[in-house]
Amino acid sequence: xxxxAFRSDPPGNRVTAHALNVGDRINTVGFEKEALSAxxxxxxxGKDGIAILLRYGAVVFAxxxxxxxxxxxxxxxxxxxxxxxxxxxxxxxxxLAGMGEDQVAAGGPIQVRDFSLERLLIISDALAKSVVLxxxxxxxxxxxxxxxxxxxxxASSGKTQRSRRxxxxxxxxxxxxxHNVSGRVAIAEKPDALWDRPDLExxxxxxxxxxxxxxxxDALNRKLAVVAETANTLxxxxxxxxxxxxxxxxxxxxxxxxxxxxYQIYAARGGH
Numbered sequence: 001x002x003x004x005a006f007r008s009d010p011p012g013n014r015v016t017a018h019a020l021n022v023g024d025r026i027n028t029v030g031f032e033k034e035a036l037s038a039x040x041x042x043x044x045x046g047k048d049g050i051a052i053l054l055r056y057g058a059v060v061f062a063x064x065x066x067x068x069x070x071x072x073x074x075x076x077x078x079x080x081x082x083x084x085x086x087x088x089x090x091x092x093x094x095x096l097a098g099m100g101e102d103q104v105a106a107g108g109p110i111q112v113r114d115f116s117l118e119r120l121l122i123i124s125d126a127l128a129k130s131v132v133l134x135x136x137x138x139x140x141x142x143x144x145x146x147x148x149x150x151x152x153x154x155a156s157s158g159k160t161q162r163s164r165r166x167x168x169x170x171x172x173x174x175x176x177x178x179h180n181v182s183g184r185v186a187i188a189e190k191p192d193a194l195w196d197r198p199d200l201e202x203x204x205x206x207x208x209x210x211x212x213x214x215x216x217x218d219a220l221n222r223k224l225a226v227v228a229e230t231a232n233t234l235x236x237x238x239x240x241x242x243x244x245x246x247x248x249x250x251x252x253x254x255x256x257x258x259x260x261x262x263y264q265i266y267a268a269r270g271g272h
Contacts, residue, residue, distance in 0.1 A: 004114065004115040004116070005036065005042075005050060005115055005116060005117035005120050006048055006049075006050065006062075006063055006115055007044070007048045008048050010048075010063055010115070013095055013096035014093060014094070014095040014096075014109065015062055015063045015093070015094055015095070015115065016062070016063070016091060016092070016093050017060055017061065017062045017091065017092050017093070017094065017120075017123060017124060017127055018060070018061045018062075018064070018069065018089065018090075018091050019058060019059070019060045019061075019089060019090045019091070019092075019124070019127035019128050019130070019131045020058065020059055020060075020061075020073075020087040020088065020089045020131060021057055021058050021084060021087050021088040021089070021128075021131040021132050021134070021135045022057060022058070022059055022073070022076075022080050022083065022084060022087045023057045023080040023081055023082045023083045023084055023087075024056075024057050024081050024082030024084075025055060025056060025057050025080075025081040025082065026053050026054065026055055026056075026057055026058075026059065026076065026079055026080055026081070027055075027079040027080075027081070028041045028053050028055060028079070031043055031053070036050065036117055037052075037117060037121060037193075039192045040052050040053060040054050040055075040121065040124070040125070040128075040191075040192070041053045042117065042120070042121060042124075045061070045064060045068065045072045046061075046063075046064040046065065046068030046069075046071075046072070047068065048063055049061060049062055049063040049064030049068060050062045050063060050064075050117075050120065051064070051072055052120070052121065052124040052128070053076075054125075054128045056132060057080070057081075057082070057084075057132065058128035058129075058131055058132055059072075059073070059076070059128075060124035060127055060128055062120055062124070084135065087131075088131045088132070088134045088135040088138070089131060090127055090130055090131045090134070092109075092110060092123065092127055093109040093110065094109060094110035094111070094112050094119075094123055095109045095110070095111060095112070096111075096112065096113075096114070096115065097111035097112060097113055100113065101113070101202075102119070102200070102202065102203040102206070103206070104203070104206035104207055104209070104210045106210065110123060110207075112203075118193045118196065118197045118200060119200065119203065121191060121192075121193040122191050122193050122194070122200055122203055122204050122207065123203075123207065125191035125193075125204075126204065126207035126208065126210075126211055126213065127211075129187050129211070129213055130211040130213065132187075133187065133213070133216050133217070133220065136220060137216065137220060139177050140177055140220060140223045140224065140227065142177075143173055143174055143177045143227055144223070144226075144227075146170065146173055147170065147174065147227070147230050150170060150234075151230070170230075170231075170234055171231050171234045171235060174227045174228070174230055174231040174234075175231055177224075177227060187213055187214075187216075187217045188214070188217065190204060191204065
């Protein structure tokens with residue numbers, strides 16, 4: 001097969017790509033000597049496969065068996081930070097389309113003109129972003145599940161029975177997800193392979209549409225804005241409670257001073 005990134009022709013001219021979001025980050029230092037590509041890092045793995053490592057915590061296997069993937073992940077285990085158990089995963093199949101155009105059929109295999117490394121990197125980029133988004137969407141959904149009872153309580157009664165510690169925990173959960181999700185992977189950025197192969201822009205655009213990357217990022221950003229606003233509201237509630245307590249303390253002190261003053265006046269008159 002001409003212009004193929006694989007050592008041998010895939011059986012049936014079809015390759016399966018398996019993407020996993022294994023952690024928050026992957027340390028790729030030390031793989032440079034094996035690299036087929038530097039950014040993202042692509043290395044040969046298994047008998048005839050290729051592994052693409054994304055520093056933001058995703059790995060994509062192409063043309064590898066489950067056993068080969070497991071062996072590579074074991075090798076990678078000490079390099080994964082913030083490990084996810086179980087990892088988010090997604091699978092796609094791409095097959096040779098001969099001289100026709102690259103096509104991304106909804107729900108079907110991705111049709112490619114050849115199995116070049118650049119095409120593999122572009123497909124892997126879209127898959128990796130999709131699994132990372134899936135993880136981030138799940139994390140934000142968890143925070144919404146935590147926040148929703150509080151919001152309902154606040155809407156129905158205008159107050160909350162939660163303690164200051166409970167509210168601080170809600171703020172912590174909201175801010176932690178916002179920190180982990182925001183900017184971890186620049187979904188809007190195009191893969192570096194397009195700098196050398198601008199003719200593959202259309203393929204990437206079709207992959208963006210198929211995996212709804214832009215729409216999912218927009219929806220995630222809107223939810224993150226709600227999370228941030230909720231955290232601010234919770235902080236305001238804590239400030240209001242603190243201010244109310246301070247006001248009560250001041251009033252009590254003033255009342256105590258008045259009582260002392262009256263007592264002193266009464267004692268002075270009784271002394272005469």
